[in-house]
Amino acid sequence: MTESHASRFSSSFLVVPALACWAICFACSSPHTAGPRSDEPETPGSAGSGAAGSEPILEAPVRAPPLDAAPAQRPVRIRFRAVVGDEPFACGATYLDPGGVAFSGADLRAFVQDVGLLDADGVEHPVALDVRAPWQQGSVALIDFEDGSGACAAGTRDVNLEVSGTVPEGDYRGLVFSNGVPEQLNHADPAQLPPPLQAGSMTWGWLLGYRFLMAEVVALPGDAGAPGSALLHVGSSACAGNPSQGGVVCARANRNRVRLDDFDPDEDAVLVDLGRLFAGIDLTRLWTCHSSGAECELFFGRVGLDLATGSALERQDLYRVGALDEGQR
């Protein structure tokens, strides 16, 4: 069992029939470090708004040191599992926060890019993603936990819980990936891109970009007061420029590199914890974060981003290593 498994927090609340309980325990969480990569402000991309002839760059960047000639490749699957604290995430499920407010998860989707595995020496080996429509293209994959049911009624039916690709044969001990969409593609016209970058819920029209992470919970009517909700949309923000005149530049890139140690792709899953993301907030009111404004402070810290600069923080609390049989499957 990994450190993460041992340290996952325990439920300490009354079991309510038909309700799953979850607890908040920040102190006992085991944050994995978020490296300093990908935290620079965006630079103008070549992909303008509907610009003819601007062929999107969809190849995965190569970052690892050159390998020996033609190493044997093996398929690899990076499995993602959504949880709310200790409980599996499901759109139809109800959870109870420590204040007694019942709530449901309403959305959980995230773009991941530049996935790599770490060998025993900590050297990163890029995973070459399969072309797997509609979920993967180039270096980008969309993880989609919501199935359009229950509280996720605004979502879509299909789900995708994994990143698939190939990697050189080897003994891997860790995982790295970045949240978000490559900046070269972030402001291109989704109508001219393949899925998962096509227009839909993850396109962020007002900034001509993408939502890198969409996470939402809604409280249910109850004794605790008027039902509130929490909504977090992470994407590059504070943007200026012009798609037809050199491109759009976002001062706050809001991309970070997530590093999970003690991760074995054959044995482990990446847990995405909606509960930990929204822990401790008063769900009798509305919490809205569109990647700017004071209400983002708490959530951005947990995602591993500095709200003021859009740079990566040292720790993040959204992702951790768990077992394959945990969470939504």
Added chain:
Amino acid sequence: MRPRSVSSGYVSVLAVVLLGACTTSSSGGPAAALPPGSTAGEDSGASDAGVSEAATYAWQLPPGFPAPRVPEDNPMTAAKVELGRRLFYDTRLSENGTYSCATCHLQALAFTEGKGRAVGSTGQVHPRGSMSLANVAYAATLTWGHPFLDSLERQAQLPMFGDTPVELGLRSQAELEQRLREIPEYAPWFAEAFPGEAPSLLAIERAIASFERSLISGRAPFDRWLVAGEDGAISESAKRGYALFNTETFECYHCHGGFAFTDHVVYADEAFPQTLFHNTGLYNVDGQGSFPAPNTGVESVTGNPADMGRFKAPTLRNIEVTAPYMHDGSIATLSEVLDHYAAGGRTIAAGEGAGVGSANPLKSNFVRGFRMTEAERVDLLAFLTSLTDVEFLTSPEHSDPWQ
């Protein structure tokens, strides 16, 4: 006041603008792009617009209007305009089948909605009102306060897929494309507009943008007077109002000048579109210039505090029918809009949005306030209502093709 000579037309407006000390344009004004040899009383085509593909579309431009800018990858054709019109008025472009673009953009209201804040297909209220689409082909950027959303094609995706708030409520490009491919009557229209292509979001947005570009309004009584020289087209009061409009006292023309009656214009052959935004002192909720969230204008996009409260000057064409006014519909009548500018910014004594707008430190230098007699108010309103283009508001070419 006699009409200006027909050949000067809007050029006279430009000249006044250029004489103003504060113009920031380095590219000349709208009239700079008047097609060479364009004469009053004749429609100017786009044949000299440098957009050769557009030759297949017969612009019916009002006299004095420059050729619109058209993206090279989406030249205008009559087939695209007609397909776009069908899509614009089709409620199947909303997730629940209840809304079309036209639900919030009514022709009779110059393609505004008549609501201060739009209501989407699921009942969610938008923080802002639906903007007029009159002459949107000339809009340098789109929506009320976006510094770089300059493509009608891209813009069409916002109401389709946006969910904060929900407008048309679509969730997936693939689902929309599949839905339209299953409607047999669309097949020939798509085939004509986009030969060899299956219905796609790209085709949809290009068709809708083409229809929107066809929404040209420039044949109001004011135009018949100013450009065509029809002396009796507008009242003497309206003529006096136009003179007041162009004075340094009232300052209206700085932001609302030119053929489009906005400083936020682009047209063909223009290298540097003007994308000006202004804080007019409509709010000042914290004494430091803030507008009520989320309606902070350009700031909401750039995150730059200096952009707080900066919005686009909307066109004054058809302004008579586009009440209520301002980005959030917070002023009910044109007369009250004049009061706002006369006061150099609005004061809200108490309640939501309270503050002294005239003391907004981020306010435009043009909003300094003025004294206005009741006679001058009447004249200014007479001028503004002379910009109502009944032909545009009733033209069958722009109307619902499904009826």
